[in-house]
Amino acid sequence: MVGGMVQPTSVKAALASDAPVETLLVRGWVRTRRDAKSFSFIELNDGSCLKSLQVIADSALPNYADIQRLTTGASVSVHGQLVASQGQGQKWEVRAAAVEIIGASDASYPLQKKGHTAEFLREIAHLRPRSNLFGCVFRVRSRLAYAIHQFFQERGFAYVHTPIITGSDCEGAGELFRVTTLDLQNPPKREDGAIDCAKDFFARPTYLTVSGQLEAEAFACALSKVYTFGPTFRAENSNTSRHASEFWMIEPEMAFCDLAGNMDVAEEFVKYLIHDARAHCAEDLELFAKFVDKGLLERLDFVVNRPFQRVSYTEAVELLTKSGHPFEYPVEYGTNLQSEHERYLTEQHFKCPVTVYNYPKEIKPFYMRLNADDRTVTAMDVLVPGIGEIIGGSQRGNGSTCSRPTCAATTSIRRITPGTWTCGVTGPCRTPDSAWVLNAC
Amino acid sequence: MVGGMVQPTSVKAALASDAPVETLLVRGWVRTRRDAKSFSFIELNDGSCLKSLQVIADSALPNYADIQRLTTGASVSVHGQLVASQGQGQKWEVRAAAVEIIGASDASYPLQKKGHTAEFLREIAHLRPRSNLFGCVFRVRSRLAYAIHQFFQERGFAYVHTPIITGSDCEGAGELFRVTTLDLQNPPKREDGAIDCAKDFFARPTYLTVSGQLEAEAFACALSKVYTFGPTFRAENSNTSRHASEFWMIEPEMAFCDLAGNMDVAEEFVKYLIHDARAHCAEDLELFAKFVDKGLLERLDFVVNRPFQRVSYTEAVELLTKSGHPFEYPVEYGTNLQSEHERYLTEQHFKCPVTVYNYPKEIKPFYMRLNADDRTVTAMDVLVPGIGEIIGGSQRGNGSTCSRPTCAATTSIRRITPGTWTCGVTGPCRTPDSAWVLNAC
Numbered sequence: 001m002v003g004g005m006v007q008p009t010s011v012k013a014a015l016a017s018d019a020p021v022e023t024l025l026v027r028g029w030v031r032t033r034r035d036a037k038s039f040s041f042i043e044l045n046d047g048s049c050l051k052s053l054q055v056i057a058d059s060a061l062p063n064y065a066d067i068q069r070l071t072t073g074a075s076v077s078v079h080g081q082l083v084a085s086q087g088q089g090q091k092w093e094v095r096a097a098a099v100e101i102i103g104a105s106d107a108s109y110p111l112q113k114k115g116h117t118a119e120f121l122r123e124i125a126h127l128r129p130r131s132n133l134f135g136c137v138f139r140v141r142s143r144l145a146y147a148i149h150q151f152f153q154e155r156g157f158a159y160v161h162t163p164i165i166t167g168s169d170c171e172g173a174g175e176l177f178r179v180t181t182l183d184l185q186n187p188p189k190r191e192d193g194a195i196d197c198a199k200d201f202f203a204r205p206t207y208l209t210v211s212g213q214l215e216a217e218a219f220a221c222a223l224s225k226v227y228t229f230g231p232t233f234r235a236e237n238s239n240t241s242r243h244a245s246e247f248w249m250i251e252p253e254m255a256f257c258d259l260a261g262n263m264d265v266a267e268e269f270v271k272y273l274i275h276d277a278r279a280h281c282a283e284d285l286e287l288f289a290k291f292v293d294k295g296l297l298e299r300l301d302f303v304v305n306r307p308f309q310r311v312s313y314t315e316a317v318e319l320l321t322k323s324g325h326p327f328e329y330p331v332e333y334g335t336n337l338q339s340e341h342e343r344y345l346t347e348q349h350f351k352c353p354v355t356v357y358n359y360p361k362e363i364k365p366f367y368m369r370l371n372a373d374d375r376t377v378t379a380m381d382v383l384v385p386g387i388g389e390i391i392g393g394s395q396r397g398n399g400s401t402c403s404r405p406t407c408a409a410t411t412s413i414r415r416i417t418p419g420t421w422t423c424g425v426t427g428p429c430r431t432p433d434s435a436w437v438l439n440a441c
Numbered sequence: 442m443v444g445g446m447v448q449p450t451s452v453k454a455a456l457a458s459d460a461p462v463e464t465l466l467v468r469g470w471v472r473t474r475r476d477a478k479s480f481s482f483i484e485l486n487d488g489s490c491l492k493s494l495q496v497i498a499d500s501a502l503p504n505y506a507d508i509q510r511l512t513t514g515a516s517v518s519v520h521g522q523l524v525a526s527q528g529q530g531q532k533w534e535v536r537a538a539a540v541e542i543i544g545a546s547d548a549s550y551p552l553q554k555k556g557h558t559a560e561f562l563r564e565i566a567h568l569r570p571r572s573n574l575f576g577c578v579f580r581v582r583s584r585l586a587y588a589i590h591q592f593f594q595e596r597g598f599a600y601v602h603t604p605i606i607t608g609s610d611c612e613g614a615g616e617l618f619r620v621t622t623l624d625l626q627n628p629p630k631r632e633d634g635a636i637d638c639a640k641d642f643f644a645r646p647t648y649l650t651v652s653g654q655l656e657a658e659a660f661a662c663a664l665s666k667v668y669t670f671g672p673t674f675r676a677e678n679s680n681t682s683r684h685a686s687e688f689w690m691i692e693p694e695m696a697f698c699d700l701a702g703n704m705d706v707a708e709e710f711v712k713y714l715i716h717d718a719r720a721h722c723a724e725d726l727e728l729f730a731k732f733v734d735k736g737l738l739e740r741l742d743f744v745v746n747r748p749f750q751r752v753s754y755t756e757a758v759e760l761l762t763k764s765g766h767p768f769e770y771p772v773e774y775g776t777n778l779q780s781e782h783e784r785y786l787t788e789q790h791f792k793c794p795v796t797v798y799n800y801p802k803e804i805k806p807f808y809m810r811l812n813a814d815d816r817t818v819t820a821m822d823v824l825v826p827g828i829g830e831i832i833g834g835s836q837r838g839n840g841s842t843c844s845r846p847t848c849a850a851t852t853s854i855r856r857i858t859p860g861t862w863t864c865g866v867t868g869p870c871r872t873p874d875s876a877w878v879l880n881a882c
Contacts, residue, residue, distance in 0.1 A: 008697065010597055010665065027697040028665070046696075047664035048597060077697065102697070129663035138664065142599040149590050156451055156489060158583040164605070164672045165618070165649075165687055177606070177642070178625065179618050179649065181676050184636050187625060195625050201618070201676055201686070208606075208620065222570035223488035223579065224451065224469070230672065231605045235622050235642055245642070246606055255487075256449065256468040256518065256543070 006079065012048035014082055017092055021082035024094060026053060029130065030074045030105070032113050033067075040067050042099075044078065047135055050283045054085065054093040066101055072113050073105035073130075133291065136284035140277060147276040148229060148250060151269060157225040157252060162212030164231065167204055176207040177235050177245075208233035212251050217396065220253035227252040259369075259378040259395045263355050266382050266391045267308045270353070274300045299386050306352035311345070313337075313359045313376065319349055334360050342381075342388030354383045368394040447520065453489035455523055458533055462523035465535060467494060470571065471515045471546070473554050474508075481508050483540075485519065488576055491724045495526065495534040507542055513554050514546035514571075574732065577725035581718060588717040589670060589691060592710055598666040598693060603653030605672065608645055617648040618676045618686075649674035653692050658837065661694035668693040700810075700819040700836045704796050707823050707832045708749045711794070715741045740827050747793035752786070754778075754800045754817065760790055775801050783822075783829030795824045809835040 006025040014026060028046030035041075038059040043052040055078050057067045070076065077100040085093040111127045121128045128134045149159065165179050181201040182188065188199040197205050212228040219226040232249040254261070277285060278300060289296040311319070320331040320341050325348070329338045337356070345354045357380040358371060368377035378395035447466040455467060469487030476482075483496040496519050498508045511517065518541040526534040552568045562569045569575045590600065606620050622642040623629065629640040638646050653669040660667040673690040695702070718726060719741060730737045752760070761772040761782050766789070770779045778797070786795045798821040799812060809818035819836035 012597070029663075047599075048666075075697075126659040127663070129660050135663060138601060138660070139599060142594075142601065145600050145602075146590055146594045149587055153583075153587045156453070158488075158580060159586050160579060160583065161586075161672070161689055163687065165674070177620050177622060179620055180625070181618060182625065184619065184621070184623065184625065184628060201678070218567040219570050219579065222470075222568070222576060225489075231602070233606070237642070246604065248602055256516075 010048035011044065011046045011051070011053045014053055014094070015049065015051055015090070015092060017082055020084065020092075023079065023097075024082045025077070025079050026055075026094065027077045027102075028053075028075070030070050030072055030076060032072060033070050035068065040064070040070075042067075042070065042076070042078075042096075044076065044094075045130075045135075047129070047139075049139075050132060050136055050287060051090075054087065054090055055080065055096050055099070056093060057096045057099050061096065061099060063099065063101070067099050069104070070101065071105050071107065071109065073109035073111060075102040076100060077102055132287060136281075136287050140281045140284050143280050144273055144277060145229070145248075147273055147280075150276075151272050152225075152227045152252065155225070155265075157227045158219070158223045160212075160216060160219045160223075160226045160228055161230060162209065162215035162228050164209050165202070165206050166209045167202065167206055168209075168214075175235050176210065177233050179206045179208060210234060211249070213253070216251050216253040220255045224255045225252070257395070259357060259380060262393050262395060263308075263310065263357065263380050263382075266380070266393060267353070267355060270382060270384065270390065271304050274304050278304070293386075295386070299384075303353045303384050308353045308355050308382070309350040310355045310357060311350075313356055316341075316345060316354075316356050320344065323349065334362060336363050337381075337388075339388040342383045343385060346383050346385045346388075353385070356381050356383060364394070367396055369396060451489035452485065452487045452492070452494045455494055455535070456490065456492055456531070456533060458523055461525065461533075464520065464538075465523045466518070466520050467496075467535065468518045468543075469494075469516070471511050471513055471517060473513060474511050476509065481505070481511075483508075483511065483517070483519075483537075485517065485535075486571075488570070488580075490580075491573060491577055491728060492531075495528065495531055496521065496537050496540070497534060498537045498540050502537065502540060504540065504542070508540050510545070511542065512546045512548065512550065514550035514552060516543040517541060518543055573728060577722075577728045581722045581725050584721050585714055585718060586670070586689075588714055588721075591717075592713050593666075593668045593693065596666070596706075598668045599660070599664045601653075601657060601660045601664075601667045601669055602671060603650065603656040603669050605650050606643070606647050607650045608643065608647055609650075609655075616676050617651065618674050620647045620649060651675060652690070654694070657692050657694040661696045665696045666693070698836070700798060700821060703834050703836060704749075704751065704798065704821050704823075707821070707834060708794070708796060711823060711825065711831065712745050715745045719745070736827070740825075744794045744825050749794045749796050749823070750791040751796045751798060752791075754797055757782075757786060757795075757797050761785065764790065775803060777804050778822075778829075780829040783824045784826060787824050787826045787829075794826070797822050797824060805835070808837055810837060 006023050008025045008027055009021075011026060011028060014021075014024060026044060026046065028044045031043040031045045031052050033040060033042045040057040040059075042055040042057060044055050045052040057064065061067060078094060078096050079098045079100075080094040080096040082092050083095055085091060087093070110124050111130055116131060118133075121131055121134060129138050152159065179201075182195070182199065188196040190196045197203070200206070209232060211232060212230065216226055216228050228249070228251040230248060231246055233246055234243065235245060236243060252265070254265070257265075285297060285300070314333070316337070317331055317333050320327070320337075323344065325344055327338070327340055327344070329340065331337075331341055342354075342356075345356070346352065357378070358376040359379040359381075360375060361368075361370060361377045364377050364379045368379050370377055380393055381389045382391035382393075384390050447464050449466045449468060450462075452467060452469060455462075455465060467485060467487065469485045472484040472486045472493050474481060474483045479500040481498040481500075483498060484493040485496050486493040498505065502508060519535060519537050520539040520541075521535040521537040523533050524536055526532060528534065551565050552571055557572060559574075562572055562575060570579050593600065620642075623636070623640065629637040631637045638644070641647070650673060652673060653671065657667055657669050669690070669692040671689060672687055674687055675684065676686060677684060693706070695706070698706075726738060726741075755774070757778070758772055758774050761768070761778075764785065766785055768779070768781055768785070770781065772778075772782055783795075783797075786797070787793065798819070799817040800820040800822075801816060802809075802811060802818045805818050805820045809820050811818055821834050822830045823832035823834075825831050
């Protein structure tokens with residue numbers, strides 16, 4: 001074996017090298033291979049970055065006949081020399097001293113080098129991360145998840161793991177997933193014929209969490225600033241681009257914070273994450289801009305570079321009504337803003353990201369703080385172009401100012417008014433009231 | 442209001458100040474209050490660190506009568522001056538210019554300033570994070586969670602979110618939690634009387650994941666190095682210190698990595714996390730050492746400072762058998778090592794952390810690589826004093842070398858032999874075979 005105990009290098013690190021390397025070890029999967037007169041060119045990808053590394057295998061290599069049979073999807077380990085590339089499009093290439101074939105591939109390999117639809121890739125989910133598009137998706141997702149932790153940890157927030165399995169019941173059980181170890185075919189029953197939940201694993205009905213907010217509030221009342229970042233579940237049979245039955249959600253909760261402070265952090269958070277992705281995922285974002293969403297980079301820069309405009313819900317409704325713009329859904333005080341309204345505010349009217357605050361109490365959950373006008377609550381939504389709402393949040397009420405009287409029961413342990421906001425990683429989802437009523441009150 | 446728009450400071454930052462501060466704003470909860478001749482001393486805690494900040498409220502303050510009624514648990518906002526403390530035990534204290542009482546407390550507040558048992562604190566889970574002990578627990582947990590991300594991200598691993606709800610069935614269904622939206626009382630049935638799972642949310646039986654390993658392997662075969670860090674579920678009715686029905690688990694998966702490389706990373710990981718906790722959570726760890734586990738710091742340093750000893754399972758069994766030590770459970774080739782055996786190896790025999798590798802194939806899952814001896818598989822367990830096994834891992838098999846023939850069906854898409862290991866945050870738990878058989882084969 002040439003190279004002996006050489007430490008492996010990622011393709012990303014090799015491509016970023018600032019000097020030739022005498023002995024290099026790279027491993028990965030063959031994207032394509034083509035033959036020249038006395039060479040074989042292998043495009044080697046290891047998922048560390050979008051780009052592949054060109055490997056030049058000389059016909060003098062002892063296993064050259066096997067190398068010439070390498071096809072897309074095969075995995076190889078290459079020892080060689082990193083040298084300046086003669087070809088176009090890359091700075092470095094590898095002159096192979098040895099190519100070890102770890103796993104061969106053949107023509108039945110589903111992910112051949114050509115364009116594939118997202119629908120087809122979904123059918124081969126185990127191979128999908130090897131495609132250019134989903135490699136980029138998962139690298140960006142990983143980097144942003146890390147940036148989320150960095151943002152909060154640098155600002156003194158504690159990360160808390162709130163329970164996934166919860167005893168919170170709800171008003172409309174269809175929205176929750178039930179968690180059980182009962183035998184569904186022959187469940188134990190009580191004398192009256194009802195299911196005997198006392199025989200279930202936790203001796204009562206349990207569900208998958210729809211929000212860690214309640215627990216995060218308790219933590220914030222001890223550690224001052226906390227955040228959750230974990231999976232959340234909704235059993236809504238809603239097939240839109242904004243609904244998922246399982247998604248990872250971020251729920252920061254700050255004690256001693258009012259709505260203005262809440263908006264400050266939410267807006268800073270959005271800018272921080274975009275800036276981080278622009279800095280660390282440039283190549284991946286460029287692929288999205290090229291093949292998925294042509295205006296992506298401009299829209300990201302738009303949000304990073306312009307200050308947020310803050311406008312009350314009442315003012316926003318007035319602006320929209322007076323705009324004369326033909327909306328599909330009518331705008332009226334007391335109704336939720338639709339994506340088209342939210343996008344109009346950012347894209348057409350203000351031409352900047354917008355934070356709308358002080359919503360009518362009727363369209364927001366009970367736990368939000370009632371304003372002195374007795375009509376609106378301290379809610380806020382952060383809106384960005386192309387999406388609309390990307391973060392929703394509120395200052396919490398306490399017993400005396402809460403917009404619903406059921407909340408009063410817990411004020412003995414909720415002495416302060418924390419503020420919070422939520423940000424859906426796969427799409428924003430607000431906590432349904434239902435989960436809260438029994439939980440908190 | 443004195444202080445106006447002064448930005449709030451955490452107690453941690455105030456205590457770490459390197460100079461007096463003219464105008465300071467701190468908020469938190471009263472731990473204790475006592476009166477002197479013309480002052481009231483308030484111990485203010487905000488959960489940013491274990492220590493409280495002493496606030497001196499002068500009897501000249503306009504609301505001094507209210508301040509004198511402040512009791513443990515009340516929340517206050519204090520504007521004042523950070524000055525060198527006259528008293529013992531603290532470097533800095535605050536001379537209050539204004540004390541705003543946000544929420545009062547009274548004698549019914551359950552967490553009075555005195556010693557509380559862990560059992561009592563469990564009964565007041567919403568207040569538990571305000572206790573010294575659990576404040577430390579949750580600060581350390583947050584810091585270590587962050588350090589886990591740092592460790593992997595710095596080494597080029599991508600963080601992947603593997604599914605929580607899974608269709609994987611298992612051999613012994615009692616170990617899995619069922620996830621369903623069917624009406625348990627009146628489930629839809631097929632003609633033959635069986636539950637009609639086609640009517641369930643995902644149109645088939647679904648469960649909570651016991652491991653993200655399968656998905657992580659697919660990701661590793663695209664991105665080379667990945668890790669999971671998410672909640673995991675076991676429905677075992679096992680009430681030990683090492684079992685939890687819901688816990689957060691870390692599952693790294695590395696392509697092109699053999700057992701030696703696997704052990705390298707696992708050992709480095711353990712040392713990294715301990716080092717990080719020692720550096721960032723010194724005060725919290727000292728509380729544990731004082732009140733929970735007197736030998737803690739020595740044991741942590743023991744693991745950080747000594748190189749790991751690697752020993753094969755066969756050698757370990759020989760050592761234990763010859764030791765003459767009176768074990769509760771007999772040691773015999775072919776049985777799992779018990780905690781007492783694992784601890785003997787680290788604490789008594791080697792006097793250092795130990796990694797045991799190459800276990801008999803009969804006691805390990807099917808997916809591990811069979812060694813050339815045809816008896817052992819490429820498994821490894823990392824052992825530390827006081828606990829025993831803290832990480833378990835293995836090099837994966839492929840079709841031709843796997844210790845169970847059922848695995849062969851997937852080799853067409855698993856062309857490489859990744860290595861992995863798992864580390865339980867609340868306790869180590871190995872993937873049960875059962876979940877794998879239908880999943881992977």
